[in-house]
Amino acid sequence: MQLGIIGLGRMGGNMARRVMRAGHPVVAYDLNQEAVAALVADGASGSSSIDEFVRALEPPRAAWVMVPAGEATEGMVRALAKRFAPGDIVIDGGNSHYKDDMRRAAALEAKDVRYLDVGTSGGLWGLERGYSLMIGGPTDAVARLEPIFRALAPGDDGVPPTPGRAVGTAEHGYLHCGPAGAGHFVKMVHNGIEYGLMQAYAEGFDLLRNAGVLRQAGGEPYAFDLADVAEVWRHGSVVGSWLLDLTAMALAEDGDLTRYSGAVQDSGEGRWTIEAAVEAAVPADVLAASLFARFRSRQQHTFAEKILSAMREKFGGHREQP
Numbered sequence: 128m129q130l131g132i133i134g135l136g137r138m139g140g141n142m143a144r145r146v147m148r149a150g151h152p153v154v155a156y157d158l159n160q161e162a163v164a165a166l167v168a169d170g171a172s173g174s175s176s177i178d179e180f181v182r183a184l185e186p187p188r189a190a191w192v193m194v195p196a197g198e199a200t201e202g203m204v205r206a207l208a209k210r211f212a213p214g215d216i217v218i219d220g221g222n223s224h225y226k227d228d229m230r231r232a233a234a235l236e237a238k239d240v241r242y243l244d245v246g247t248s249g250g251l252w253g254l255e256r257g258y259s260l261m262i263g264g265p266t267d268a269v270a271r272l273e274p275i276f277r278a279l280a281p282g283d284d285g286v287p288p289t290p291g292r293a294v295g296t297a298e299h300g301y302l303h304c305g306p307a308g309a310g311h312f313v314k315m316v317h318n319g320i321e322y323g324l325m326q327a328y329a330e331g332f333d334l335l336r337n338a339g340v341l342r343q344a345g346g347e348p349y350a351f352d353l354a355d356v357a358e359v360w361r362h363g364s365v366v367g368s369w370l371l372d373l374t375a376m377a378l379a380e381d382g383d384l385t386r387y388s389g390a391v392q393d394s395g396e397g398r399w400t401i402e403a404a405v406e407a408a409v410p411a412d413v414l415a416a417s418l419f420a421r422f423r424s425r426q427q428h429t430f431a432e433k434i435l436s437a438m439r440e441k442f443g444g445h446r447e448q449p
Contacts, residue, residue, distance in 0.1 A: 128274045129154065131180060131190040133203055134221075135162040138247065139193030141254035142220070142279060144169055149278035156180040177206050187214040189272060191245075196222045196395060204231055204242075213239035216268050220245045222396055225308035225315060228263060232307035241268035242307065246314020247279075257281030260301035261317070263310030269303045276301040312403075319400030319414045322393070324370055326417035332357075332374070354378040391424040 128151050132143045135157040143153045147170050155166045156174040167173040174180035184190065188211060192203050200221055207217050217235060219228065219242070228244040235242045242264060249258035258279045262269055269276075280300030288298045296302055304313045332353055339348040357375035361367055377384065397418045404411035423429070439445040 128272075129185055129189070130275050131156070131184050131188065132193060133157070133177075133180065133190060134193035135159070135166055136193065137251060138249070138253065139191075139220075140166060141251075142191070142193065142247075142258065143171060145254055145257070146275060146278050147171060149274075151275065151278060154180060154183045177203075178210070181207070181210045186212060187216070187271075188212075189216045189218065189275070191218040191220050191275075193220050193247075196224070201227070204235075208235055208238060208240060211238070211240045214241075216241040216243060216272065218243045218245055218272070219311075220247045222246070222314065222318075222394060223311055224395065224399055225263075225312040228308040228311050232264065241265055243268055243272065244308060244310040246310045246317065248314065248317060253279075257284065257300055261310045261313040262301065262303045263305055263308050263312070264303075265306070266303065315396045315399050315403070318394065318396035319411070319418075321370075322397045322400075322417040322421070323413040324368070326413075326420050328366075328370060328374055329420075332378075352382070354382055389424055391421045393418060393421045397421070 130146055130151055131154040132139055132146075133156045135143065135155055139157075140162060143155055143166055147153050153166070153171040154174060155163050155171040156177065156179075157163050160173075160175060163171075163173040163175070172183055174183055180190075181188070190207055190211075192200060192207070194200055194203055200219060200223055204217055204219065211217065217231075217240060219231070223244060225244070228242070232242040232244075244263040246261035247253075247258050248261075249256060258281070260276055260280055262276065276296075277299065280296075282299050284300070286298075288294050292298075302313075304310050335351045335353055335356060339350060342348040354375065357371060357378050361371055361375055397414075401411060401415050401418060404414070436445075436447050440447075
């Protein structure tokens with residue numbers, strides 16, 4: 128099945144390559160023509176403009192958009208909507224807000240153009256490991272794109288099915304989650320959980336790193352090798368995960384993580400998860416705390432902390448330590 132892919136960055140380019148490895152022809156477009164040329168060298172058909180891209184697609188067309196969420200995605204969906212015909216499919220594989228998906232799907236439906244939102248997880252490793260796909264949109268469009276989803280997903284990755292479940296597509300790494308917006312909603316919550324998991328690992332390793340102050344009088348201080356701890360947890364531990372695998376890799380490369388400043392950015396999905404939790408009146412304490420921890424990481428000291436220091440000094444004479 129032919130697929131057009133717009134946006135050949137860190138994920139889009141590798142997704143195109145994985146699709147081609149499965150035998151599906153790809154038409155590629157990116158504002159960066161060097162990225163297009165690199166993919167053409169791997170077997171894709173290249174395009175130098177959006178018009179050329181659309182002409183190269185065989186009706187009924189399918190175009191997968193992998194550009195940054197926000198105006199870049201909005202503009203590209205509008206550009207495709209102007210050029211696409213009834214029966215064509217636009218797929219947003221980025222990290223759009225699910226409410227934007229609902230609005231776009233309704234606008235394209237008026238032209239009888241299908242719209243799918245596909246939350247895509249896999250990052251830099253997806254080319255080899257495959258991508259976990261969370262899909263929202265009409266059933267008929269999902270069915271048409273099934274060969275592409277099957278090519279991108281991990282497939283048989285050695286993980287046994289959960290006992291008692293009727294085996295479906297989820298066991299292969301892709302799932303039709305529901306109508307427009309459902310795919311990105313599930314991916315949004317996925318990223319919120321990711322924040323919480325990452326924060327738990329970060330705090331645990333920080334405690335291990337600073338555990339030397341806990342020695343008993345006359346006792347030998349703890350001095351844990353964090354790379355070794357990460358490694359032993361990878362084997363048989365209940366906290367084993369791919370995130371732990373990556374943490375172990377980083378610690379093995381540099382136990383002090385000197386390459387990193389500790390200023391942690393956040394993408395929109397973490398914030399949107401908390402907004403959705405508020406709207407649904409669902410407690411999300413851990414997810415919210417992990418998001419706020421990222422905000423804190425980007426500041427030297429907040430005004431709130433100055434207030435705390437001032438109060439401690441005034442009520443108890445507690446001076447800040449250098």
